[in-house]
Amino acid sequence: MTELLRIEDLHVSFKTDDGIVRAVDGVSLTLNAGETVAIVGESGSGKTVTSLSVMGLHKKGQAEISGSISLSDHGTFKDVVHLSDDEIRDIRGRAVSMIFQDPMSSLHPYYKIGNQLAEAYLVHNRGKKKEAMARALEMLDLVGIPEPAKRAQEFPHQFSGGMRQRVMIAMALMNSPQILIADEPTTALDVTVQAQILALLSKLKKEFNMGILLITHDLGVVAQVADRVNVMYAGRIVEEGAVDDIFYSPLAPYTLGLLKSVPRVSKNNERLKAIPGQPPSLINLPVGCPFAPRCEYKQHSSEAGCNTTRPALLGTSSTHRSRCHVPENLRHELFAAELKEVQG
């Protein structure tokens, strides 16, 4: 497996009037060619901030970034955190591309689709206008837009939401990047369109042997396309593992909470099992485990450490690790029983 991206001990914080917001607090993860790695978490868990850091899209002077983001620029590794503005700009859209949550507002309303696509190519290949246009049509065709030559002359408002997301994907692929970051790519779309876009992403990943970093809060999406999953809570990864590990034998109480809160059609008379409480403020995180105030399994922790120390990311298996003070074998038993009860 070829490694494309390695994030190590990434910290991102923002200075605000209320204090320092530690949006990302020591995140490490890797992405290989041909696989989809998901970052799952609720709003404010730091998943989008992590992905924007990879693109170097945080505003200068606003975000404080430390750690390393080692990114393969077609074979040569570059540390995004320590690159100059121009060097990052050169990587963006060429070595790593990004598609965003809202395709309705992510395209410039005043420029023709074809020109917006061509621009992505021209930025990295100056003066090659003809090639850029040809490439744009090729990519539009590839992502399943009928009559690309005609549609390239149209404006974004003439496209439906799903079609616009296809256009965004085509734009991301203009320079054949190895890494694609998809930030909630289907959240704003209809469910049927959602499935089409996910299928398209999977197809393109295989075709180009890309690595896809998928940011989402939707466990259904994760189950469909992800190979490996990182669950984030309060700026940290609380559990990482293969997609089956996460869904069938979760080890972090938060992951279990997420799985339990997915509504199920079969159990129609049951209340939704929401996780009680609210995520903590990222300005003043509690000293102990950030999830402790909402955790139902604190009493199983041996030394009542939940409120005093932060759990480390550990696991008996090197590929499936989680943060929790409750002994892992005990969690295995407890969580498996709970899952069985919920999922039937």
Added chain:
Amino acid sequence: MLKFIGRRAAFAAMTILIVSAVVFMIFSFLPFDPAALTCGQRCTDQIVEANRVRLGFDKPIYEQYWLFLSGIFAGRTYGAGSAAFTCPAPSFGYSFNENACVTDMIREALPITISLAIGALIMWLIVGIGLGIIAAKFKNRWPDTSSSVFVLLATSLPTFVTGLALLIWVSIKWKLVPLSLTGYTSLIDNPYKFMQYFILPWITLAIAYAAIYTRFTRAALLETLGEDYIRTARAKGVGERIVFFKHTLRAVLAPLITLAGLDFAGLIGGAIITETIFNLPGLGRLTLRSVYEFDLSVVLATTILAAVVVIVMNLIVDMLYAVLDPRVRIV
């Protein structure tokens, strides 16, 4: 496009008709005898009655309005026999105070007001948009702060203060620009004199408007910079300069043009204060004088003219908007 223009032109004609009818009616309800206003101090009842007949004030109001309207297209002859005089089409009436056809008075005043408005418009667009761009680009740094000082000063100073200050210092004390006593020279006849004549009035008007445009441009740019499509442009690897001057500025253009078109239309109606300070015989001064002297036919004409300009500028702005914003479709 042609269909659109046709429809809008018909709509505009209707609006103008209604505006003129309303204005006409208001003036006829004023507690003045329009015939009595037509003669000076040595007035006799005979002269008043003769003028009443000559100007058609003896006829019922709807007939007067009809005569007014037909005069616009066919010209109008007042009185009969040797005392008759004619205002050729388009005739907007006759001013007894000035003993002239209203159309001729407007024809003299209009170029001055248009020159004043266009010059000021160009000036405030350059200064306002320029400062707005600088302020947005250097947000919260000293260029931004200084521009907000300018905005604050310029918006709080009324034009009669800036105008008089310019007149006193630039013209009278420092003698940089001669006082415009010689009168209006057209741009084609003598560009240098034309500039000298208008430079201070332009600056006076431009200062007031530039402040508004600075603030508007800055706010619009900063708002656009936060748009998702700007992030998309950055994600493509587009450089900051192109992100700003192409992607962002382009989105701000359409609303700016709307604003400029309407402000320009407002100025054609008459920059009364500025024209008065600098003694420019433009439409604003004409209107002001006519109001003072109850020269109702002139007030009527200038009011209708102002309405026409606003309507026409609205039409132009809408068409430009459709060109600038592909989402706006003309049907």
